Amino acid sequence: MVAPIDWELAATHVNGHACKGVPTTFIRPPMAKLYFNYSTMNAGKSTVLLQASHNYIERGMQTYLITARFDNRAGEGRIASRIGIGQDADTFAAGEDLFAKIKARIDDGPCACVFIDEAQFLDRDQVWQLARAVDDLGVPIMCFGLRVDFQGNLFPGSAALLALADEMREVRTICHCGKKATMVIRQDEDGNVLRDGDQVQVGGNESYVSLCRRHWREAVGD
């Protein structure tokens, strides 16, 4: 369940100043900010991202979508939501210079907003690169990512974004009890709750369930 959040904020900055007759290259959002939209698993953050990007496209503006790269295929990524919509995206790898990447995209043509999915996988340097891109290139950047891992620890990218973002919003979902879910458990294929393991698990048969803190503590036996 996705509660309404004001993801249109960045768009309204642009929309409010979208001067008619001005070449699109001169349309720059006057209030570029670094946004962090955080959530737990399965809260619909990719859906929110794709909808926000679509709002720009609908107004005749261009966006730049980037998601995490987990294999060697350079550039080829896709942001997909569980409700069935998706969009091709560029990718970022560990250690890649995102200021340079975004600058190259902007030099290539107008870009009203940059969207980054799986932002929890950014490293601290990359979050600083995003902050510089906002400040020095004047482009709004909206990051979407998980706040904590299955052990209740902040992801590196999320820790840096919590420190550096200008605006933060929570994409909400609920626990089975109806309270807001802020935590996540990792389960093996038989439904056993996993307490140990790498923070990032790619391609396994694990599944994730989002819970409120009390039910997370019950599930992990804490």
Ligand SMILES: [Zn+2]
């Ligand atoms: Zn609960």
